[in-house]
Structures are given as structure tokens and as C-alpha cells.
Amino acid sequence: MLDVLTLFLFNIIVYNIPLLYGTTGEIMIEKSGSLNLGVEGTMAIGAVAGYLVGARCDNLFIACVVSFIASGLVGLLFSFLTVTLQANQNVTGLTITTFGVAFYYFVGNALSNSPEGWPKLSGTRLDAQSQAIHIPGLSDIPFIGKAFFSHGILVYAGILIAVLMWLYFKKTVPGLKLRAIGENPAAADSLGVNVALYKYAHIIVGSGIMGLGGLYMGLNMGGTFEGSNCWINGYGWISIALVIFANWSPAKAILGTFLFGFFNTLRVQNAALAYAFPNALGWLTKIPSHFFSALPFIITLIVLITSSLTAKGKSGEPQAIGRNYYREDR
Amino acid sequence: MRRYHLVRRADAKLNRTLIYYAIGLLVSLTIGAILLWALGINPFQYYGKMLTIGLVGNKYGYKSIEGLLKVFVPLLITSLALSLSFKMRFWNIGGEGEFLIGAICASIVAFNSSGMPNFVTVVLMCLAAMISSGIIGVAIAALKVKFNTNETLMTLMLNYIMLYVIRYIGDTKADWNFFLREDSERPIFGSFPESAMMGGIPLGKFKLLWAVIIAVLLTAIVYIYLKYTKHGYEISVVGDSAATAKYAGMGVGKIVLRTMFISSALIGLAAALAVSSAGTISDTITNDVGWTGIIVAWLSKLSVPAVFVTAILISILQYGCQAAATQYPAIDVNFADLLQGIILFSVLVADFAANFRLIKKEDAKNA
Numbered sequence: 001m002l003d004v005l006t007l008f009l010f011n012i013i014v015y016n017i018p019l020l021y022g023t024t025g026e027i028m029i030e031k032s033g034s035l036n037l038g039v040e041g042t043m044a045i046g047a048v049a050g051y052l053v054g055a056r057c058d059n060l061f062i063a064c065v066v067s068f069i070a071s072g073l074v075g076l077l078f079s080f081l082t083v084t085l086q087a088n089q090n091v092t093g094l095t096i097t098t099f100g101v102a103f104y105y106f107v108g109n110a111l112s113n114s115p116e117g118w119p120k121l122s123g124t125r126l127d128a129q130s131q132a133i134h135i136p137g138l139s140d141i142p143f144i145g146k147a148f149f150s151h152g153i154l155v156y157a158g159i160l161i162a163v164l165m166w167l168y169f170k171k172t173v174p175g176l177k178l179r180a181i182g183e184n185p186a187a188a189d190s191l192g193v194n195v196a197l198y199k200y201a202h203i204i205v206g207s208g209i210m211g212l213g214g215l216y217m218g219l220n221m222g223g224t225f226e227g228s229n230c231w232i233n234g235y236g237w238i239s240i241a242l243v244i245f246a247n248w249s250p251a252k253a254i255l256g257t258f259l260f261g262f263f264n265t266l267r268v269q270n271a272a273l274a275y276a277f278p279n280a281l282g283w284l285t286k287i288p289s290h291f292f293s294a295l296p297f298i299i300t301l302i303v304l305i306t307s308s309l310t311a312k313g314k315s316g317e318p319q320a321i322g323r324n325y326y327r328e329d330r
Numbered sequence: 331m332r333r334y335h336l337v338r339r340a341d342a343k344l345n346r347t348l349i350y351y352a353i354g355l356l357v358s359l360t361i362g363a364i365l366l367w368a369l370g371i372n373p374f375q376y377y378g379k380m381l382t383i384g385l386v387g388n389k390y391g392y393k394s395i396e397g398l399l400k401v402f403v404p405l406l407i408t409s410l411a412l413s414l415s416f417k418m419r420f421w422n423i424g425g426e427g428e429f430l431i432g433a434i435c436a437s438i439v440a441f442n443s444s445g446m447p448n449f450v451t452v453v454l455m456c457l458a459a460m461i462s463s464g465i466i467g468v469a470i471a472a473l474k475v476k477f478n479t480n481e482t483l484m485t486l487m488l489n490y491i492m493l494y495v496i497r498y499i500g501d502t503k504a505d506w507n508f509f510l511r512e513d514s515e516r517p518i519f520g521s522f523p524e525s526a527m528m529g530g531i532p533l534g535k536f537k538l539l540w541a542v543i544i545a546v547l548l549t550a551i552v553y554i555y556l557k558y559t560k561h562g563y564e565i566s567v568v569g570d571s572a573a574t575a576k577y578a579g580m581g582v583g584k585i586v587l588r589t590m591f592i593s594s595a596l597i598g599l600a601a602a603l604a605v606s607s608a609g610t611i612s613d614t615i616t617n618d619v620g621w622t623g624i625i626v627a628w629l630s631k632l633s634v635p636a637v638f639v640t641a642i643l644i645s646i647l648q649y650g651c652q653a654a655a656t657q658y659p660a661i662d663v664n665f666a667d668l669l670q671g672i673i674l675f676s677v678l679v680a681d682f683a684a685n686f687r688l689i690k691k692e693d694a695k696n697a
Binding site: 087305 | 365421473478480482483486488490494502621625662672674678681682
């Protein structure tokens with residue numbers, strides 16, 4: 001019975017860390033005052049580029065670098081269009097999603113139909129490197145060891161990125177300047193902050209972080225390309241919701257990831273839980289899985305509405321979000 | 331010290347914009363051609379296949395036109411509806427969700443309509459869809475007006491909530507669920523009774539559905555509404571500056587609510603026409619019009635005649651890729667999305683080039 005619970009906790013982490021990557025990446029972008037709705041597409045491009053190059057070189061580190069760069073380039077495109085060319089952020093972001101997911105299918109179909117075929121993951125060194133690391137002592141703790149300390153390197157990296165980003169926003173001068181741009185770019189500009197440079201840098205880095213999440217998803221799916229289902233599978237959209245739920249804080253994003261992950265895992269494992277605890281959790285099977293799928297979006301909608309009802313001061317939402325900054329309009 | 335300086339052009343000439351857009355389109359098609367060529371596919375043959383949507387040398391060519399129109403009608407109406415809300419800078423990206431609400435409500439009427447006259451049923455379906463979608467649109471607009479809740483994010487959430495609602499309906503076998511076929515063990519959406527099917531004018535083998543005629547009429551109505559009525563003028567003032575509208579004594583809140591009702595109700599209408607033309611509902615009934623509609627509206631710069639033309643072109647692109655996919659296994663329908671993305675990126679660049687120009691700093695000082 002305890003096994004079921006351990007597996008449940010383990011799965012919450014293992015299947016939902018990509019949400020944390022997507023969310024922290026998007027928080028970094030939104031803090032600069034830009035709303036990038038292209039998370040899904042950015043993750044898809046990072047995933048496919050990182051996986052393909054990583055599989056060719058058979059090295060996880062190279063895979064990570066490539067997906068960071070590939071998604072960073074998508075971020076560069078977004079910043080070029082919205083910061084330099086003043087294009088509408090909603091439209092640009094949505095198009096990045098359309099484009100990115102289509103790119104994933106395009107490359108996948110092309111390779112699957114080619115003589116070499118789609119590279120396989122199982123048995124490669126890349127596979128071994130992305131597997132769980134055994135931490136002496138910690139991993140051996142009963143119950144907790146399996147749930148929390150038996151994960152691949154990318155799980156810990158995701159949490160580390162979130163913590164570092166939280167420190168960056170709170171404790172460093174560039175972090176402070178970034179937040180100032182998100183609140184009021186004209187004011188930040190008049191204080192001598194290079195608004196465009198800050199936006200470019202943070203949009204690119206934020207997109208790169210999303211790419212790592214995409215790569216993680218690909219590796220987690222065993223690296224197999226299916227013609228009908230994208231690896232990212234809507235996680236990019238949930239990440240956008242999670243940013244709101246986490247109130248634009250990377251620290252709260254960790255908690256939010258586990259909460260949304262909890263529902264996500266409940267959807268998959270409700271039968272196992274109900275079977276293990278028939279009296280206490282038997283009712284779980286009666287709830288349709290679609291309800292758990294929709295729950296992140298329902299919760300976020302409620303949070304959006306309730307937080308707009310209460311005082312604006314408490315919200316972490318950058319006040320200039322979604323609006324382009326054009327100096328001449330000042 | 332930056333040497334160059336961006337200046338918004340004072341005059342926006344239509345000719346210049348069109349030329350830049352054409353260049354953008356050409357560049358995108360060239361990028362697409364390079365991608366095709368990299369896969370060892372002759373781009374001219376592929377594009378030829380795509381642009382003729384499988385008409386050439388096809389005995390059943392009229393079916394291609396019918397299929398194309400089924401893609402075109404919902405896309406056109408949705409794009410028109412979205413342009414209305416975008417014109418007042420209300421970022422309604424909930425086209426998918428509003429479409430699904432309309433589709434579900436129209437289907438409720440349809441599945442319970444056996445024996446009713448066809449005309450009455452279809453009108454009732456349209457009304458049910460328009461009212462239900464419209465109410466959701468007004469609710470979102472009210473939250474925006476009253477509490478300044480972020481409408482982009484609200485409508486985004488709506489899309490996914492509705493997607494899971496329709497999937498739930500489609501996957502759940504139950505006594506109450508009249509959406510599903512009764513004779514099937516597996517849950518499958520049923521077909522509408524004859525009474526709920528969209529009729530049309532037969533032209534030889536080809537049948538021109540009423541939906542197409544309604545869509546074309548609607549384009550004209552929206553054009554007149556925006557251009558020649560007080561409402562249309564109010565929408566454009568609110569879009570230019572909500573503050574100006576307020577000082578001019580306009581009730582901004584009322585205008586936003588009214589326009590969002592019309593916008594969402596139109597999307598509901600698109601959904602009713604789509605389910606009635608298809609004769610059934612499914613979780614892919616939207617065919618992504620809520621997303622594609624945004625791209626169409628933006629490519630058209632929110633101008634109604636341009637929306638009409640762009641919707642035709644994008645429909646040909648999408649339907650053409652479907653038609654071509656039968657011959658080219660390595661390229662599926664997603665190639666249409668890929669091209670659409672590249673086209674929009676190029677057009678965004680073209681739009682910038684048409685509206686801004688770079689001048690040297692010194693010149694700016696002298697000027």
C-alpha cells in the first residue's frame with residue numbers, strides 16, 4: 001500500500017517537472033513585461049532539436065545545450081518581432097505555438113519516413129545519462145528516498161533553476177531592474193535602464209529554459225515520435241496557467257507545479273489509488289479523468305478573477321504586461 | 331550612442347503595404363519550397379497540388395470545392411468576429427472555447443429535433459449557439475470592464491476548459507448522454523437527424539450550402555456595421571483610445587459588452603453552421619478556427635474585405651495540404667500550419683517595414 005503512495009509522489013515529480021521549466025521560463029519573460037503565448041511551440045522546438053542532436057552525439061549535456069540554444073533562438077525571434085518591430089505579442093506568441101508544434105511534426109514525419117528513421121533512445125548513453133541518479137544515503141531512505149531522491153539530473157536542475165531565479169529577482173540589481181521594466185518601462189528607461197537589451201536577454205533565456213523542459217518531456221516519453229501526439233501535449237498551456245497561479249513567483253511555481261502535478265497524477269493513477277485504499281479513496285474512480293485535466297485551467301480562471309477583485313497591490317502581475325514599449329509614444 | 335533611429339511613417343500608403351506584404355508572402359513560400367526541396371520533394375509539384383486542392387483530373391472535383399467551403403465558412407465568420415473585438419483592443423483569444431460552447435448548444439437542439447421541420451431546427455440551432463456563446467463573451471467582457479481582469483488569460487483558460495467538456499461528453503456512456511450513438515459499445519458521437527442537416531441549393535452535382543450564402547451576407551453586414559453605423563464608429567474610437575471615448579461621452583463599458591456579445595455570438599453562429607453542415611459534432615469540430623482566425627484577422631489588419639480574401643487563401647492552404655498529403659506521406663497537414671506561421675512572421679516584418687523607417691540620428695536632428 002505504501003508502494004502506491006511512494007509511486008504516486010514519485011510520479012508527481014517525474015511527470016510534471018516540465019511544467020516547472022515552462023513556468024519559470026515564462027515568469028522570466030513576463031517579468032520583463034512581455035506575454036509570450038508561444039510556450040508550447042518553444043518547448044516543442046527545443047525538444048526536437050535537443051533530442052535529435054543529443055541522440056546523434058549520444059550525450060545529455062550536448063542535448064541540453066542544443067535545446068537551450070534552439071528555444072533561445074525562438075525567443076530571439078519573439079523579441080525581434082515584438083521588441084524591435086513592435087509586433088503584437090499575443091499574435092506573435094500564438095503563431096510561435098502554431099509554428100513550433102508544426103515544426104515538430106514536420107521534422108518528425110520527415111525523419112520517420114527517411115531511410116535512417118527516427119533515432120531511438122533505449123539503450124543509448126543519452127538514455128543512461130537521463131536516468132535516475134543514485135544518491136548514496138538519501139536515495140536509500142525508505143519511502144522518501146524513492147519518491148524524492150531517485151530522479152534524473154534534469155529534475156534537480158529544474159528546481160535549482162527556480163530557486164536561482166527567485167534569488168535573482170529578489171536579491172540582485174539586474175533582477176530589480178527587470179521587475180521595474182515589467183511594471184513601468186518608461187520609468188525604467190528614464191532611469192537609464194536599457195529596456196530593449198533587458199527584454200531581449202530575458203526573453204531569450206526564459207525561452208531557453210522552456211526548451212530544457214521540452215527536452216525532458218521527449219526523454220521521458222522514451223524519445224519515440226508519434227505522428228498524432230506532440231511530446232509537449234499541452235504542458236506549455238498549463239505552464240501559462242501556472243504562472244498566474246504562482247503569482248509570478250518562481251518559488252511559488254515549485255509548489256504550484258506539485259499541486260497541478262498532483263491533479264495530473266490523480267488523473268492517471270486514480271484507479272491504482274482507489275484499488276489500494278478502497279474505503280478511503282474508492283470514490284476517485286467516479287470522477288471523470290477530464291475533470292482532472294481541466295482542473296488546472298478552472299483553478300487558474302478562478303484565481304485570475306478573484307485576484308482582480310482584491311487589491312491590485314498584492315498581485316505579482318507585471319503592470320505593463322502584454323503592451324509593447326515604444327519610446328516615441330512616451 | 332545609437333546612430334540610427336526608428337520613425338513611424340506619417341503616411342500609410344495602401345500600395346506600399348500591399349507590395350511589402352506580397353514580398354513577405356513570396357519569401358515565406360520560398361522558405362517552404364526550400365524545406366520541401368530538402369526532403370527531396372519537387373516544390374513546384376507540391377505547391378501545384380496544394381493550390382489546386384485536388385481539383386485537377388479529379389472526377390469528384392466538386393467534392394473538393396464542398397470540402398474547401400466547409401473549412402472556409404467557419405474560418406471566415408470566426409475571423410470576422412475576432413476582428414470586431416480586436417478592433418477595440420479586446421484580446422479575445424477564446425475563439426476555440428466560444429466555438430465549442432456554440433457547437434455543444436447547437437447539438438443539444440439538433441439531437442432532440444427529429445420530426446421538426448428542417449428550417450425551424452437550423453434556426454433554433456443557430457439561436458441556441460449564438461445566445462450561449464454570446465453570454466460567455468459578455469461575462470468575460472463584464473469582468474474585464476468591472477474589475478480589469480486580464481481577458482487574454484481568461485479566454486485562454488476558457489478554451490481548455492471547454493475542450494475537456496466536449497471530450498467528457500464524447501467519452502462518457504450514460505443514459506443522459508444523447509450525444510452518443512446508442513448502438514455502439516464504444517463511445518462515438520452520433521449523427522444528427524435529417525431535420526438538423528444544413529440544406530443548400532443543388533447546382534448539378536454540387537450543392538451550395540446555405541451556410542456559404544449566410545457567411546458571405548454576414549461579411550457584407552459586418553462591413554457595413556463597422557463602416558457606416560454609429561456602433562462601428564464607437565468601436566474604432568474605443569480601439570484608438572478608451573480615454574478619448576470616455577471624454578467624448580461614450581459609455582466605454584457598454585460598447586465593450588455589446589461588441590463582445592456580437593463577437594462571441596458570431597463565433598457561436600459559425601459553430602452552429604459547422605455542426606449542421608458536418609451533421610455531427612466532435613472534439614476536433616473547431617478545426618482550430620479559434621487560433622487560425624486570430625492569424626487571419628491579423629494578416630488582414632482587421633479590415634473586413636481583407637479578412638474575406640485571407641480566409642479564402644488560408645482555407646486553400648489548409649485544405650490543399652490535406653489534399654496533397656495523400657500523395658506525399660512524408661508531409662502531413664501540419665505543413666499548412668508551418669507555412670502559416672512563416673507567412674505571419676514575414677508579414678509582421680513586412681508590416682513594420684511599411685509603417686516605420688530607419689533614419690540616421692543626425693538627419694533626425696536636422697529635420
